[in-house]
Amino acid sequence: MSFDKLVNDVRSMCEQGKYRHVLELFDRSKELTLRFRENPDAAMKQFNPSKHTMGYLLALKFKLEINVGDPEVFLQQMTHLAEVFHLEQARKLVDILAFAFHILTSILVDRKQPQRGLLPLLTAIRRIRETSSHLTSIHADYLCLCLAAKNLPAALSLLDTDILNLNYEGASFDSRSFLLYFYYGGYIYSALKKFSRALYFFEVCLTTPSSAISAIQVEAYKKYVLVSLLLHGKLRSLPKYTSHAIERYIRNITGVYNDLATAYVHDKKPLQEMQIVLQSSREEFVKDQNSGLVKQCFASLVKRSIQRLTKTFITLSLKDLSERVGLEGGPQEAEHYLLQMIEAGEIHASIDQTQGMISFQDEQLIDGQIVVELEKELRDCMFLGEMLKVMNMNLSKDPKYVRKTKSTTSGTGFEDSSIKEILSV
Amino acid sequence: MAVFKSQGASLHVESATKDTKELDDYTVENTSLDLDAISQSYSGLMKIKRLIHIAKHCPMLALDATHYAVEEVKSTFNIAAFQDICNIRHHLTKDPKDSSTCPEAISWIEDRKRQSSLILETLDKDLKSFRSHSIKESIRRGYDDLGDHYLKCGDLTNAFKCYSRAKDYCLSDKHFYGLYLNIIVVSVFVGNWSTVINYYNKADSYGIISNKQLAKQADMLKIKSRLLAAVGLAEMCLERYKNAARYFLQLSVDAFDFPEILSAHDVAIYAGLCALATYDRPDLNNKVISSNTFKEFLELEPTLRNAICQFYDSKYTACLGSLRSIQGDLLLDPFLAPHVTRLLGEIRRRALVQYFTPYSSVDMNKMAESFESTIGELEDEISSLILEGKIQGRIDANAKILYSRSVDPRMLSFKHVLEAGRAYNQQTAYLLLRANMMKQKVSVGHAQFGTAYEQEAEYL
Numbered sequence: 001m002s003f004d005k006l007v008n009d010v011r012s013m014c015e016q017g018k019y020r021h022v023l024e025l026f027d028r029s030k031e032l033t034l035r036f037r038e039n040p041d042a043a044m045k046q047f048n049p050s051k052h053t054m055g056y057l058l059a060l061k062f063k064l065e066i067n068v069g070d071p072e073v074f075l076q077q078m079t080h081l082a083e084v085f086h087l088e089q090a091r092k093l094v095d096i097l098a099f100a101f102h103i104l105t106s107i108l109v110d111r112k113q114p115q116r117g118l119l120p121l122l123t124a125i126r127r128i129r130e131t132s133s134h135l136t137s138i139h140a141d142y143l144c145l146c147l148a149a150k151n152l153p154a155a156l157s158l159l160d161t162d163i164l165n166l167n168y169e170g171a172s173f174d175s176r177s178f179l180l181y182f183y184y185g186g187y188i189y190s191a192l193k194k195f196s197r198a199l200y201f202f203e204v205c206l207t208t209p210s211s212a213i214s215a216i217q218v219e220a221y222k223k224y225v226l227v228s229l230l231l232h233g234k235l236r237s238l239p240k241y242t243s244h245a246i247e248r249y250i251r252n253i254t255g256v257y258n259d260l261a262t263a264y265v266h267d268k269k270p271l272q273e274m275q276i277v278l279q280s281s282r283e284e285f286v287k288d289q290n291s292g293l294v295k296q297c298f299a300s301l302v303k304r305s306i307q308r309l310t311k312t313f314i315t316l317s318l319k320d321l322s323e324r325v326g327l328e329g330g331p332q333e334a335e336h337y338l339l340q341m342i343e344a345g346e347i348h349a350s351i352d353q354t355q356g357m358i359s360f361q362d363e364q365l366i367d368g369q370i371v372v373e374l375e376k377e378l379r380d381c382m383f384l385g386e387m388l389k390v391m392n393m394n395l396s397k398d399p400k401y402v403r404k405t406k407s408t409t410s411g412t413g414f415e416d417s418s419i420k421e422i423l424s425v
Numbered sequence: 426m427a428v429f430k431s432q433g434a435s436l437h438v439e440s441a442t443k444d445t446k447e448l449d450d451y452t453v454e455n456t457s458l459d460l461d462a463i464s465q466s467y468s469g470l471m472k473i474k475r476l477i478h479i480a481k482h483c484p485m486l487a488l489d490a491t492h493y494a495v496e497e498v499k500s501t502f503n504i505a506a507f508q509d510i511c512n513i514r515h516h517l518t519k520d521p522k523d524s525s526t527c528p529e530a531i532s533w534i535e536d537r538k539r540q541s542s543l544i545l546e547t548l549d550k551d552l553k554s555f556r557s558h559s560i561k562e563s564i565r566r567g568y569d570d571l572g573d574h575y576l577k578c579g580d581l582t583n584a585f586k587c588y589s590r591a592k593d594y595c596l597s598d599k600h601f602y603g604l605y606l607n608i609i610v611v612s613v614f615v616g617n618w619s620t621v622i623n624y625y626n627k628a629d630s631y632g633i634i635s636n637k638q639l640a641k642q643a644d645m646l647k648i649k650s651r652l653l654a655a656v657g658l659a660e661m662c663l664e665r666y667k668n669a670a671r672y673f674l675q676l677s678v679d680a681f682d683f684p685e686i687l688s689a690h691d692v693a694i695y696a697g698l699c700a701l702a703t704y705d706r707p708d709l710n711n712k713v714i715s716s717n718t719f720k721e722f723l724e725l726e727p728t729l730r731n732a733i734c735q736f737y738d739s740k741y742t743a744c745l746g747s748l749r750s751i752q753g754d755l756l757l758d759p760f761l762a763p764h765v766t767r768l769l770g771e772i773r774r775r776a777l778v779q780y781f782t783p784y785s786s787v788d789m790n791k792m793a794e795s796f797e798s799t800i801g802e803l804e805d806e807i808s809s810l811i812l813e814g815k816i817q818g819r820i821d822a823n824a825k826i827l828y829s830r831s832v833d834p835r836m837l838s839f840k841h842v843l844e845a846g847r848a849y850n851q852q853t854a855y856l857l858l859r860a861n862m863m864k865q866k867v868s869v870g871h872a873q874f875g876t877a878y879e880q881e882a883e884y885l
Contacts, residue, residue: 164857172866179869200851208862212870241859245870312808315823357823362830370839377846384853391857 006032007046007055014052019092022054036062041069049081053089056081057096064096064103071107075116078104082124090128094169097128098137098177105141114148121145125158133164137177143184155188159197164387179205179216186223190293195231202227203239206250210243213250219288221250225257226293230300235261256281260294270301271326302327302337303346310347310360318356331356453483456753460486464493466688470576470614472497473506478759480513487517502541503579504534541578548574565594572607585611598631602648609655610685618659625656646680654687658760661695666768670699674712678721693722695761697729701736702771706779709737741776742795748772777806778815781827789825800825 006029013022026033036043040063047055060077068074078100090097101121108117121142129136139158146155163181166173186201202224206217228236235258238247251258256277263273278285278294285291305325309316316324322334329336338358341347348361395401458479464472476494480487491514498507511525521527525534552567572587588607595601605624612620629652657672673696681689700713713719714737723730728751735744748769755765777796781787793803807827810816818829 162854162858164854165861166865166867168865172868173862175867175869178862178867200855204855204858207859208867208869210869214869217869243869308812309808312811312820314819314821314828317822320822355823360819370836370843373843374839374846377843377850380850381846381853384850384857387857388853391860 003032003035010055011052014054050084053086054093057093060100061096064100079120082120101138101141105144109148114145117145118154129167132161134167135163136167137174140177140180152188152192159185179214183216183220190227195227199227199231206246207239207242210245212245218253222254222257222288225261226297229264229297233304234265256284269326274298315357315359453753453756458754458757460489460493468684471685479757483757501577502537505579544574561594565591581611581615606651613686618662621655621659625652628652650676650680651683654683666699667703670696674719677718690725693726697733698768701733702768781816785829787827789827
């Protein structure tokens with residue numbers, strides 16, 4: 001068989017939809033495919049990326065293995081491919097596609113042109129994923145580009161949809177890109193000050209089944225501590241289903257952050273304790289690029305103590321307030337914080353400047369507003385309910401599950417009508 | 426056997442560290458304690474323990490306390506305690522005659538050592554002969570005697586071991602109760618409260634506590650009251666004051682006789698304080714003030730009885746005053762001392778909450794007067810109570826008035842619903858994701874720990 005015949009066969013098989021044969025053919029004709037290796041770019045030209053995506057991708061694989069060559073050409077190829085690939089064929093070889101985008105990402109980051117990769121990657125993700133709640137291993141690369149390009153809002157189009165499922169990518173989904181997606185996601189959300197989302201993302205990253213600790217998880221835990229302090233005022237313990245390895249060892253690796261968390265909840269003088277930790281390990285925070293979050297923790301501590309005071313007092317003098325919170329700057333600093341917080345709607349209060357008194361009002365919830373919020377949550381809840389139903393249905397149709405339940409319950413006691421149906425067929 | 430040994434040893438360490446922590450932290454200036462009464466109401470090791478505690482913390486009574494203690498210790502073989510007391514005395518009087526290295530003391534120690542080893546030898550020999558004849562009853566008694574002797578020497582580890590070994594030779598229920606009591610007494614000295622509770626539960630499973638028929642017999646009643654007192658003490662030392670009160674309140678004065686550990690006065694005080702700190706008003710009335718059996722205990726401690734009645738009658742100034750007047754005595758009790766501050770603080774906080782309950786607004790000046798503190802301190806106390814949700818109110822720091830706050834339950838429940846709903850949604854979302862993760866076998870660390878870690882570190 002000649003090289004041209006191979007190319008022709010692959011083309012026709014792709015057009016006829018005999019995808020499995022393409023792979024078999026490639027496996028069989030190892031020697032011929034060596035010609036691909038010699039000049040992958042020429043080989044790629046033999047295939048039309050929209051019609052013969054499989055052939056194109058297989059040729060691309062050799063290119064990736066040897067040398068990407070001119071980055072501009074590579075970028076052009078990938079951009080075009082992302083727009084036109086044949087969906088079904090691309091899904092058969094999604095690992096190659098993901099790998100190619102991964103290489104592209106690192107090249108663009110190295111060349112400091114991350115913004116050029118945003119569009120092709122996003123197009124590729126949107127096309128290849130099964131639904132918007134499916135995660136692909138290209139997701140992490142896209143977030144990486146967003147961070148490098150400092151274009152965080154661009155990431156939200158992906159992040160704001162909850163990931164509920166994983167795209168099928170071979171025998172097992174790459175755990176590293178999974179962790180990175182949630183780490184980067186948490187990173188981006190904490191930069192945008194959406195701390196509750198950020199905490200959830202870090203939590204997912206930390207509760208991923210693990211028999212060892214990944215460096216990504218270590219970094220995620222550091223940020224998890226800080227975000228947890230910002231959001232809840234204390235370090236929330238990790239959920240019960242956290243893997244043993246993480247639960248046991250991660251605290252040992254992240255000592256300074258634990259110290260910070262202990263200082264934050266010190267019952268006498270948390271501000272001073274925080275200062276001590278900050279001074280002794282400032283370098284470490286800077287090195288981890290967490291100094292911004294640490295600073296926010298510091299400010300939040302003051303705000304949190306002021307908020308606590310609003311719960312216990314109706315009126316309070318500025319001087320008293322500054323003493324109770326432990327502000328070194330006295331009444332002036334207290335007033336400064338108060339003004340900020342009133343403006344941001346974090347507390348409801350007014351200041352009587354002639355007497356130096358603050359009066360706090362109760363938080364007012366508006367009837368209509370809360371109902372709207374409730375409705376939105378209910379819609380989310382119903383959507384998730386549907387998803388659960390689908391999953392339950394799929395599970396009850398799973399042959400393995402049916403076999404197992406059949407053998408243990410010996411054919412009686414089935415509550416679920418769907419299983420009965422399957423068994424009766 | 427090895428098990429007992431290690432257990433005993435660790436018990437010892439535990440109590441030692443605990444003791445050092447609470448030592449030397451305070452001295453008591455005025456007290457109305459009567460050392461005569463103390464030396465009469467306790468026996469053996471407990472008397473020595475209490476006297477040493479007093480000698481260490483009350484300079485006023487220290488010298489007299491050591492007198493009594495030396496007297497008591499000389500009737501035992503407890504050399505360590507003797508040296509301890511001598512050291513305290515020497516520290517107080519600076520008289521070389523009182524030091525533990527003076528010839529008189531040394532000769533006493535030598536003498537006792539000899540006697541003690543002699544007795545030990547005889548007991549051991551007896552036990553061996555019993556064992557060779559395998560008479561169960563005698564073996565049990567032999568172990569008990571050996572345990573008693575070790576207790577007299579102050580060797581708690583070995584005492585515990587011997588008492589425990591008697592377990593295999595118990596023939597009747599009564600023997601078991603005796604065994605449990607022995608073990609409980611030793612555990613109290615060691616400070617191993619979980620063992621006390623453990624053995625109380627074992628005894629309970631024999632039906633001694635709940636079985637009415639058994640409980641009618643006089644000696645059974647005695648055993649029962651001892652068990653209850655010991656477990657109450659254990660619960661108190663574990664800071665579970667409500668449970669402690671519950672156990673203590675089941676006791677009755679007539680059947681109570683436990684000089685090895687507690688006197689009836691102690692029971693009255695422990696129970697009264699624990700109940701005051703944890704019971705609400707109706708319970709306080711039903712179970713303490715108008716309880717027929719407990720009344721008799723309270724009559725032994727009139728000051729405390731007054732305090733409880735005053736608390737119930739909402740006379741908080743008088744109540745706190747009465748409690749303060751006996752604070753010195755309380756601190757001289759080795760078991761109660763570490764808990765006094767907490768218990769009294771808790772009682773005060775309950776009083777504050779109760780004081781405020783009926784009002785819609787309270788003048789804090791008046792409140793501070795009735796609680797004998799300054800406005801500033803009161804403000805701190807109240808604000809911490811508000812934050813804990815014990816008082817529904819807010820302070821007007823300008824006019825010094827505490828207002829009660831009405832919460833709109835509708836809005837509150839809306840808020841709760843929203844929060845719960847959000848948490849539920851997030852959990853469900855993660856549940857779905859996690860199920861799919863399992864399906865696709867996402868897992869960190871399939872490779873060797875080192876390599877995976879390094880690779881990723883590089884990537885970051």
